[in-house]
Amino acid sequence: MKKMFIKDRISWILFFVIWVAAGDALILxxxxxxxxxESLLYLNILQLIxxxxxxxxxxxxETSFYRSLTSMQKHEVGDWNEAVPEAHFGSEEITRETILCxxxxxxxxxSHLKAEQAxxxxxxxxxxxxxxxxxxxxxxxxxxxxxxxDVIDQWMKIYALVDQQLHVARLPDLQHDFILKKVSLQxxxxxxxxxLAKWCIEKNLEIDLVNTDKVVTTDPKWCRFLIxxxxxxxxxxxxxxxxxxxxxxxxxxxxxxxxIIDEGNGINPADLPKVFEKGFTGDxxxxxxxxxxxxxxxxxxxAERLGHLIHIESKRGTTxxxxxxxxxxxxxxxxx
Numbered sequence: 032m033k034k035m036f037i038k039d040r041i042s043w044i045l046f047f048v049i050w051v052a053a054g055d056a057l058i059l060x061x062x063x064x065x066x067x068x069e070s071l072l073y074l075n076i077l078q079l080i081x082x083x084x085x086x087x088x089x090x091x092x093e094t095s096f097y098r099s100l101t102s103m104q105k106h107e108v109g110d111w112n113e114a115v116p117e118a119h120f121g122s123e124e125i126t127r128e129t130i131l132c133x134x135x136x137x138x139x140x141x142s143h144l145k146a147e148q149a150x151x152x153x154x155x156x157x158x159x160x161x162x163x164x165x166x167x168x169x170x171x172x173x174x175x176x177x178x179x180x181d182v183i184d185q186w187m188k189i190y191a192l193v194d195q196q197l198h199v200a201r202l203p204d205l206q207h208d209f210i211l212k213k214v215s216l217q218x219x220x221x222x223x224x225x226x227l228a229k230w231c232i233e234k235n236l237e238i239d240l241v242n243t244d245k246v247v248t249t250d251p252k253w254c255r256f257l258i259x260x261x262x263x264x265x266x267x268x269x270x271x272x273x274x275x276x277x278x279x280x281x282x283x284x285x286x287x288x289x290x291i292i293d294e295g296n297g298i299n300p301a302d303l304p305k306v307f308e309k310g311f312t313g314d315x316x317x318x319x320x321x322x323x324x325x326x327x328x329x330x331x332x333x334a335e336r337l338g339h340l341i342h343i344e345s346k347r348g349t350t351x352x353x354x355x356x357x358x359x360x361x362x363x364x365x366x367x
């Protein structure tokens with residue numbers, strides 16, 4: 032900032048040099064003025080000192096406003112209307128008003144976008160609820176018919192996608208939509224297995240539940256959605272006549288682990304670091320046109336917001352582990 036100040040004031044300094052030089056020339060050339068060389072030198076030094084003092088004073092006064100603006104750039108500012116410093120000069124007042132005008136305009140645009148987003152979210156949520164109602168009625172009708180297995184399969188896929196879309200719409204405001212409770216793993220896992228029972232029967236899959244009576248702290252609705260994404264993948268990629276193992280385990284630090292293990296072909300090691308990325312389907316997903324690349328992404332996003340951790344490994348088959356923390360560790364994780 033010092034260099035910039037000197038550069039902007041170079042015309043002042045040149046004018047001073049010319050002024051002093053002209054005065055010295057007049058004194059030296061005028062025979063009527065008698066002055067010793069030492070006195071003239073002292074006079075020039077005095078003027079130079081006064082110039083430096085003047086520039087220092089102006090630097091302190093004129094740059095305080097811009098130093099405050101520079102500090103605002105380095106730190107996060109909540110409200111620019113309050114943070115912009117007061118102006119002392121006319122040029123600073125123009126700069127201040129320009130910044131405030133731009134800030135107000137940006138705030139209006141942000142408010143407008145938030146309103147549009149909220150309106151769109153309300154529309155999507157309402158639409159999904161409306162669509163789920165006839166789908167439920169259609170399921171009841173189809174249950175009374177014979178030879179409608181293919182139609183029921185399609186219904187299940189539509190219902191799952193609609194339910195997933197509903198949770199996607201609500202995900203940004205999840206922190207306002209969950210209630211933590213003490214709930215057993217079994218009470219969340221079993222209903223999801225029942226919803227997927229038809230697909231399991233078609234592939235003759237065996238579901239093995241072990242130690243799922245363990246109690247964890249979570250939001251049951253959102254945690255069921257998390258488990259649903261993992262379990263549906265396990266069913267989808269399991270071989271015919273395969274087996275899915277679902278186990279609960281206690282860790283020495285108080286954590287409770289829920290493991291969902293399938294016997295499928297597993298995940299390519301090169302794909303493992305990307306499985307939680309939005310839209311990533313991997314080798315297995317590219318072979319299936321039904322893969323959306325959202326399941327594990329949503330599972331990871333929900334787990335993070337609930338204060339859980341989700342981990343996946345794949346050697347023979349795929350193992351997905353959900354970590355549930357005790358209440359004291361849960362608070363630490365949710366603050367991360």
